[in-house]
Amino acid sequence: MVSKERLMERFTRMRKFTGEEDGPGIYRLAFTDADWQARNYLAGLMREVGLVVREDAFGNVIGRWEGADPSLPAVMFGSHADSVPNGGNYDGVLGILAAIETVQSLKEDGFCPEHPLEAVLFMCEESSRFGAATLGSRAMLGELSVDDTRRLKDKAGIALYDVLKGRGLAPDMLGKPLYDGEVKAFFEVHIEQGRVLEHEKKSVGIVTGIAAPTRFSVKLQGNADHSGATPMALRHDAACAAAEIVLAAEHFAAAEQEPPAVATVGVLQIAPGVMNVIPGGAELGVDIRSIDAATKKCVAENLKDAVSEICGRRGVAFEIVPISDERPVAIRPSVLDFLDGICREDGCSYMRLPSGAGHDAMHWAERVPTGMLFIPCRDGVSHNLEEYAAPEDIVAAARLLERVVRAASRKNVTFA
Numbered sequence: 001m002v003s004k005e006r007l008m009e010r011f012t013r014m015r016k017f018t019g020e021e022d023g024p025g026i027y028r029l030a031f032t033d034a035d036w037q038a039r040n041y042l043a044g045l046m047r048e049v050g051l052v053v054r055e056d057a058f059g060n061v062i063g064r065w066e067g068a069d070p071s072l073p074a075v076m077f078g079s080h081a082d083s084v085p086n087g088g089n090y091d092g093v094l095g096i097l098a099a100i101e102t103v104q105s106l107k108e109d110g111f112c113p114e115h116p117l118e119a120v121l122f123m124c125e126e127s128s129r130f131g132a133a134t135l136g137s138r139a140m141l142g143e144l145s146v147d148d149t150r151r152l153k154d155k156a157g158i159a160l161y162d163v164l165k166g167r168g169l170a171p172d173m174l175g176k177p178l179y180d181g182e183v184k185a186f187f188e189v190h191i192e193q194g195r196v197l198e199h200e201k202k203s204v205g206i207v208t209g210i211a212a213p214t215r216f217s218v219k220l221q222g223n224a225d226h227s228g229a230t231p232m233a234l235r236h237d238a239a240c241a242a243a244e245i246v247l248a249a250e251h252f253a254a255a256e257q258e259p260p261a262v263a264t265v266g267v268l269q270i271a272p273g274v275m276n277v278i279p280g281g282a283e284l285g286v287d288i289r290s291i292d293a294a295t296k297k298c299v300a301e302n303l304k305d306a307v308s309e310i311c312g313r314r315g316v317a318f319e320i321v322p323i324s325d326e327r328p329v330a331i332r333p334s335v336l337d338f339l340d341g342i343c344r345e346d347g348c349s350y351m352r353l354p355s356g357a358g359h360d361a362m363h364w365a366e367r368v369p370t371g372m373l374f375i376p377c378r379d380g381v382s383h384n385l386e387e388y389a390a391p392e393d394i395v396a397a398a399r400l401l402e403r404v405v406r407a408a409s410r411k412n413v414t415f416a
């Protein structure tokens with residue numbers, strides 16, 4: 001059975017792996033001493049619970065339980081343990097500790113899986129150190145090249161390539177998949193990092209898809225005329241055009257319901273930025289997300305049309321500069337139904353919801369049946385030292401993962 005005491009004791013242990021000199025909260029940037037110590041602790045736990053532990057050229061750690069038939073594809077589950085600067089002790093940590101607890105609990109119950117089980121710790125999930133996220137999963141799947149590791153540098157200018165070498169790893173092996181086995185299904189439990197579950201008073205969320213951002217900037221050029229001498233009808237005010245664009249982004253995203261979309265203008269600069277001059281220039285940074293690519297595209301296209309209409313009407317010149325356009329991933333209906341069944345059997349209160357944040361699971365979801373479960377975190381706060389998940393929710397997450405793995409490890413459970 002899942003042990004609350006054991007789990008909570010391990011959360012307390014994980015809290016100690018932080019660069020103390022770096023201030024409050026958890027400071028466990030990828031491949032730093034704190035991160036490496038946490039990794040060694042977790043690999044030790046995997047051995048302790050009876051897993052055969054191996055690491056790959058990027059430092060990802062896999063603990064394997066052969067099961068009744070080692071030739072079958074593995075059921076894989078896990079998460080990451082690195083953090084953002086001054087972050088929390090739950091983001092990622094929940095997923096890897098729940099994975100280890102699942103194995104320990106199944107072993108104690110005398111359970112024998114038919115498919116092999118693999119608990120996995122992914123390295124470098126957060127983008128905080130090298131400016132790119134989920135690097136461990138990408139390396140495992142062959143989506144990270146040697147050139148990438150030379151190009152990606154931290155604030156001190158140290159290349160990921162050299163950091164990997166420094167840890168005795170083998171960055172020259174990257175470019176082809178480091179994981180050469182077969183995976184039947186991948187599962188990850190994680191804190192929500194939003195406040196939907198808390199708001200809906202549900203203890204568990206079944207993730208329906210993982211959103212990915214489309215980002216572009218909009219540059220506006222009007223006329224920076226005198227604020228006193230220019231009548232309203234003769235103005236080409238870039239800030240007014242920007243204001244309309246902000247509201248248009250809100251309008252078009254809110255109009256998408258099933259599946260939903262979100263749009264945010266998180267950057268808005270106006271020039272010259274003085275009280276007695278009409279804003280002649282403006283620049284907006286737009287971020288649009290949905291778990292559905294077509295929905296996201298629809299919001300982006302509507303917004304771009306609106307920019308053209310608003311600027312035409314106001315006599316303001318514009319330029320739209322693309323920044324990124326990433327693929328969202330959908331969770332397969334067969335996995336959603338499977339997780340529904342698990343939650344019903346467990347008796348927990350649950351709902352389906354999209355993930356606005358990216359996770360290691362999104363790379364697996366494109367290749368193998370993949371499922372994600374969320375638990376609430378207080379006030380939706382994450383990537384912050386105030387991050388908190390209640391012990392009873394943590395235990396529920398581990399209990400559900402144990403049920404998921406138990407069921408998925410059976411030969412007669414298949415995913416379309």
Ligand SMILES: [Zn+2]
Pocket residue numbers: 080091092125190359
């Ligand atoms: Zn995370």
